[in-house]
Structures are given as structure tokens and as C-alpha cells.
Amino acid sequence: MLPTQSSVIDVREIAPRERHAFIFGRFDELLPGEALQLVNDHDPQPLRHQFEARSAGEFKWAYLQQGPDLWRVLISKSEPTAASQDSCCSGGACGG
Template sequence: MSSASVATTIDVRQIPPRERHPLIFETFTRLSPGQAFRLVNDHDPKPLYYQFNAEFPGSFAWDYEEQGPDVWQVRISRTAA
């Protein structure tokens, strides 16, 4: 589990799907190394993990805090600039 401080929580359950990933990536790019945000979703955001891995390889940490079945929470932290 990451020790990064959580800067904010983004609950995407009520956000239109087309707006979710841009909001999540914008939030991530604003983080300084050592900061994190919490993502709350109604399903496993595993495809988002793969997108992070492609866009920001080696510069993020992905830590599940809750794994369903109804609510999924992930702490996403910036580990490098």
C-alpha cells in the first residue's frame, strides 16, 4: 500500500463515461510526486490501469482500497515526475 497523501477523491459513478478518463488523467498530471488521489467507481477500473501503464509507465502506483462488488476504490499516486 502506498503511503502517498490523498489530495482528493474523485467519485466517477455520477460522471458521464466520456468525461471520466479525461478528468482522472487531468487530476493525475496535477499531482506532485508523493501525492495521490482516490478513485471511486462502480466496477473494477482495470482498463484504466492499463491506460495509466501505457501513458505514465513507472511514474504511478495503483493500490486497491476496496474491491467491489458494488464499490471499487483505488488510490492512484504519482511516484516520479
């Protein structure tokens, strides 16, 4: 299923120290099924690793273009899984 909405973030226009925080902030605002498209001048693998550590199972990563001078990546917010919805910890009730 394709994302219902995609906004484009040209990472090249953001100060390097602000990029990841900005992208995560925009990702957190997405509804399930929506997406961000990143445009960058290099492969954003370090960002992907951060997404895997921070938001495992909550996103999909798809390359739309892979260099050599321009990369485009579609980062989609996944629908919540039944396991994450039914967990006693999903609302912080068990402190875990």
C-alpha cells in the first residue's frame, strides 16, 4: 500500500546538527500511512540506523533514488500492530 501523503524535506537545506532532530520531529507528526520524502546528497544510512533503534517496526524505508549525486528516500509511518496496541505497557501502565 502506498502512503496517503508525502511531504518533501530537502535535507541539504538544513544545518547538519539540526537534520536528524528535525526529521524525527516531522516523522512523529505523521499519521499511520503518511510519509516523508527526504532529498539528500549522500546515502542517509546513519539516519536509517537511528530510525531502527528509535522506531523499530513503526516505519518503512524505501529508496526512490540512490546516487551518485542525489538520494531520495521515502520514510512511511506504519500502521500500529495488534501487539503494540494490546500491550499493557503501551500506555506506560506497567512502567516498562
